[in-house]
Amino acid sequence: MEIIYMLIPLALVLVALIIWFFLWSVRSGQFDDLEGPAHRILMDDDGIGSGKEAKPEKES
Amino acid sequence: MTTNSRPEKQACFHCGLPVPPGTRFQVEIGGKARAMCCAGCEAVAQAIVDSGLDDFYKYRTENAPTGQIVPDFLRQARAYDHPEVQKSFVHVEPGDIREASLILEGITCAACIWLNERHLATLPGILDVNVNYATHRAQIRWDGSRLKLSQILQAIHDIGYIAHPYDPSHQERLQENERKQQLKRIGIAGVLGMQVMILAVALYTGDWYGMEEGFRRFFYWISLGLTIPVLIFAARPFFAAAIRDLRHRQAGMDVPVSLGISIAFAGSLWSTWQGHGHVYYDSVVMFVFFLLSARYFELVARMRSAEATRSLVHASPAMATRLTDGNEEQIPVGELQVGDLVLVRPGETVPADGEVREGRANVDEAILTGESRPIARAADDAIVGGSIVLDSPVTVETMRIGEDTVLAGIVRLLERAQAEKPQVARLADRAASVFVLAVLSIAAATTAYWVWHDAERALAITVSVLVVTCPCALSLATPAALTAGTGALARLGLLATRGHALEALARSNIVVFDKTGTLTEGRLRLLETRTLGNLTAARILDLAAALEARSEHPIAAALRQPGAPRASEIINTPGGGISGRIDDEIWFIGNRNFVASASGKAISPVDGKDQTVVWLANRKGPQALFVLGDRLRPGAAELVRALQAGGRAVWLLSGDHEQATRGLARELGVDHVEWELKPEQKLEQIRALQQQGKRVAMVGDGVNDAPVLAGADVSIAMGSGTQLAAASADMILLSPGLSQISRGFDGAHRTLGVIRQNLGWAVLYNVIALPLAVAGMVAPWMAALGMSASSFLVVANALRLTRTQ
Numbered sequence: 132m133e134i135i136y137m138l139i140p141l142a143l144v145l146v147a148l149i150i151w152f153f154l155w156s157v158r159s160g161q162f163d164d165l166e167g168p169a170h171r172i173l174m175d176d177d178g179i180g181s182g183k184e185a186k187p188e189k190e191s
Numbered sequence: 192m193t194t195n196s197r198p199e200k201q202a203c204f205h206c207g208l209p210v211p212p213g214t215r216f217q218v219e220i221g222g223k224a225r226a227m228c229c230a231g232c233e234a235v236a237q238a239i240v241d242s243g244l245d246d247f248y249k250y251r252t253e254n255a256p257t258g259q260i261v262p263d264f265l266r267q268a269r270a271y272d273h274p275e276v277q278k279s280f281v282h283v284e285p286g287d288i289r290e291a292s293l294i295l296e297g298i299t300c301a302a303c304i305w306l307n308e309r310h311l312a313t314l315p316g317i318l319d320v321n322v323n324y325a326t327h328r329a330q331i332r333w334d335g336s337r338l339k340l341s342q343i344l345q346a347i348h349d350i351g352y353i354a355h356p357y358d359p360s361h362q363e364r365l366q367e368n369e370r371k372q373q374l375k376r377i378g379i380a381g382v383l384g385m386q387v388m389i390l391a392v393a394l395y396t397g398d399w400y401g402m403e404e405g406f407r408r409f410f411y412w413i414s415l416g417l418t419i420p421v422l423i424f425a426a427r428p429f430f431a432a433a434i435r436d437l438r439h440r441q442a443g444m445d446v447p448v449s450l451g452i453s454i455a456f457a458g459s460l461w462s463t464w465q466g467h468g469h470v471y472y473d474s475v476v477m478f479v480f481f482l483l484s485a486r487y488f489e490l491v492a493r494m495r496s497a498e499a500t501r502s503l504v505h506a507s508p509a510m511a512t513r514l515t516d517g518n519e520e521q522i523p524v525g526e527l528q529v530g531d532l533v534l535v536r537p538g539e540t541v542p543a544d545g546e547v548r549e550g551r552a553n554v555d556e557a558i559l560t561g562e563s564r565p566i567a568r569a570a571d572d573a574i575v576g577g578s579i580v581l582d583s584p585v586t587v588e589t590m591r592i593g594e595d596t597v598l599a600g601i602v603r604l605l606e607r608a609q610a611e612k613p614q615v616a617r618l619a620d621r622a623a624s625v626f627v628l629a630v631l632s633i634a635a636a637t638t639a640y641w642v643w644h645d646a647e648r649a650l651a652i653t654v655s656v657l658v659v660t661c662p663c664a665l666s667l668a669t670p671a672a673l674t675a676g677t678g679a680l681a682r683l684g685l686l687a688t689r690g691h692a693l694e695a696l697a698r699s700n701i702v703v704f705d706k707t708g709t710l711t712e713g714r715l716r717l718l719e720t721r722t723l724g725n726l727t728a729a730r731i732l733d734l735a736a737a738l739e740a741r742s743e744h745p746i747a748a749a750l751r752q753p754g755a756p757r758a759s760e761i762i763n764t765p766g767g768g769i770s771g772r773i774d775d776e777i778w779f780i781g782n783r784n785f786v787a788s789a790s791g792k793a794i795s796p797v798d799g800k801d802q803t804v805v806w807l808a809n810r811k812g813p814q815a816l817f818v819l820g821d822r823l824r825p826g827a828a829e830l831v832r833a834l835q836a837g838g839r840a841v842w843l844l845s846g847d848h849e850q851a852t853r854g855l856a857r858e859l860g861v862d863h864v865e866w867e868l869k870p871e872q873k874l875e876q877i878r879a880l881q882q883q884g885k886r887v888a889m890v891g892d893g894v895n896d897a898p899v900l901a902g903a904d905v906s907i908a909m910g911s912g913t914q915l916a917a918a919s920a921d922m923i924l925l926s927p928g929l930s931q932i933s934r935g936f937d938g939a940h941r942t943l944g945v946i947r948q949n950l951g952w953a954v955l956y957n958v959i960a961l962p963l964a965v966a967g968m969v970a971p972w973m974a975a976l977g978m979s980a981s982s983f984l985v986v987a988n989a990l991r992l993t994r995t996q
Contacts, residue, residue, distance in 0.1 A: 150383070154379075157371055158371070162374060163323060166301075167322070167323060170300075171301065174250050174305050
């Protein structure tokens with residue numbers, strides 16, 4: 132049972148990670164629109180060049 | 192392949208409207224020629240196909256907005272490139288990277304978002320596009336050196352949508368920040384709370400089956416470590432509010448909340464330090480988590496009801512087209528001056544209050560009045576800022592700008608109403624404060640008793656008492672219900688300008704109406720035309736209009752119409768009528784005596800009507816008669832019936848003469864009618880009613896009835912723009928139809944009902960829970976659960992009001 136002394140702090144590290152991730156996602160607006168992404172995931176990106184053409188712009 | 196199975200011959204493939212027969216607009220989509228209804232849709236569909244985005248038609252679940260071409264919009268769009276104009280809504284980063292929010296018009300389904308994002312991404316210079324489906328706002332980053340904002344607006348326009356720059360108000364930004372902050376607090380309390388719960392379950396099980404002392408202590412310390420961030424970060428608002436309350440020597444609901452949390456935490460800390468005893472970390476985190484969630488819902492409810500105000504604020508456009516010596520010039524609305532001439536094109540919003548100088552058009556005032564029918568506006572008519580011109584361009588001379596406009600006035604009044612605490616909310620506040628003091632005393636007494644009898648359990652029971660009685664329901668949901676109700680009514684065109692209006696409206700049991708200008712429109716109209724000779728109705732109307740063309744008499748206003756023939760040799764006989772020559776014939780129009788003596792033929796009177804009768808005659812004798820009268824406002828009869836069905840007495844107190852008033856009263860079926868009253872006498876009547884214990888709602892037209900309106904328990908004034916600023920009434924009816932008033936009564940009634948339910952529930956819950964907690968039958972975690980469930984119920988109940996029927 133001594134393994135618990137090891138496992139629980141490990142769990143806490145995980146919790147800290149989760150919280151960091153959560154705060155990051157709130158800050159970056161992941162919870163601002165709860166409907167759009169549900170639709171967006173069903174739409175294919177391929178077939179049209181536009182999605183990919185936009186990428187190089189980002190580096191400029 | 193396509194999901195669109197509509198027969199292509201009838202409906203436009205793009206927008207779904209019927210294709211007019213004989214047109215031949217088509218675009219090849221998905222390998223097939225598709226019919227389009229107009230050149231606009233054709234252009235939009237072609238643009239979509241050309242940029243390789245024809246998948247749009249596969250994804251969409253609703254039709255796209257029709258591709259009406261608004262060339263003027265693009266001219267306006269170019270003005271957005273000015274740095275001065277951009278200052279308010281564009282964020283500029285080093286390297287000329289620009290970022291702005293745009294509102295997209297015409298979003299109907301998720302595919303529209305896909306299309307907009309894809310299409311914009313093809314523009315060179317676009318760095319990032321993100322469209323929010325919930326708010327229809329696009330967040331766009333672009334390289335200012337390679338792309339202009341107008342080009343972005345143009346690109347959106349190409350595919351059939353319209354984008355406007357979006358500039359959130361200061362308050363909105365604050366609310367959004369508050370919402371995010373709350374979300375963070377809830378998340379932290381939730382995630383850490385779950386860990387604490389797991390450990391708590393282990394500890395409870397340990398209590399049952401036995402547990403090694405080392406593990407127990409370890410779990411205590413870990414729980415403590417997990418609870419501290421919840422206490423410091425997530426529970427901070429409670430402590431802050433409690434300290435504020437104590438400083439003002441008030442007992443708000445945060446006081447027992449904070450006290451409960453502190454006591455539970457301090458007791459647990461002591462046990463942890465000692466290494467034995469009970470810990471209540473689970474109750475602490477659970478309480479914080481649930482209470483935060485309840486408040487989050489309350490915040491969302493508040494934001495939603497503030498939307499009525501918000502949509503008004505955004506109703507005025509950013510740019511206006513000013514005409515200077517015949518030249519058009521795009522300027523920001525803020526630079527408009529009184530007396531400027533502005534051109535408003537179809538589809539555009541009128542930038543300020545003014546009068547039409549040129550052109551005639553139908554305008555949509557729905558945003559201001561809740562009235563969805565278009566209203567005709569011609570030269571010299573007043574036109575209010577925020578209304579939308581529908582069909583043809585008009586030139587408007589601005590009369591009032593900025594803060595003086597009707598729109599700004601409405602926003603101010605609405606904000607005042609939402610800021611003012613009505614009686615019932617004040618009562619709830621006071622009750623909550625008394626209640627908190629009582630809870631604190633009971634908690635103290637309970638602690639004393641249990642320390643005496645069973646010191647072990649004293650702490651747990653004190654915590655339970657403090658937690659279970661959290662008076663959130665009392666002081667949280669009443670204001671939520673009231674703001675929700677006020678917002679819903681404002682959307683209908685009934686504006687509450689005072690906080691107590693809703694409550695007083697719901698409680699009123701007698702409704703007093705003024706006649707002229709309230710139940711009737713307050714101006715003469717042509718009710719009936721009767722030909723006496725062999726002329727057509729159209730011809731006699733033309734003749735009458737020609738004769739009355741230049742008269743200022745109210746009768747003339749009712750008979751005038753555009754396009755009438757010209758009359759010459761017009762002679763006006765005051766108190767009689769008008770004569771004039773039209774097409775080589777002398778005509779007379781006026782009252783019976785005048786027409787009879789002028790034409791030389793005796794005329795028999797028409798049977799006793801209370802309306803005005805006007806005769807038209809030539810030398811041969813009378814040719815026609817017109818019956819004029821004041822017309823009932825639309826919805827008056829329905830309103831009276833609805834009020835009576837709701838158990839309210841309806842009175843009519845008029846300053847008009849007996850005949851007209853009685854006729855109207857009979858027509859409407861009011862319960863009591865009096866006539867030829869001066870304003871003082873009306874006020875006396877209302878005072879007398881109030882002395883009998885009645886609660887009086889007065890509906891008047893706001894100008895001549897001001898003292899009477901002020902004397903009633905709640906007053907509703909007919910609002911017509913100009914009077915708004917000086918409005919003394921508690922509510923203002925912006926819509927021309929009266930039916931909104933009965934909806935107002937319904938809405939007020941429902942709001943009061945929700946408040947009553949909430950207060951009733953809060954009382955019932957506490958009456959049951961408090962004795963149980965005092966008796967030691969409620970564990971702290973059960974108390975936290977019960978209290979949160981009660982708060983949730985109450986807030987959810989208030990949220991129902993934001994849904995307009």
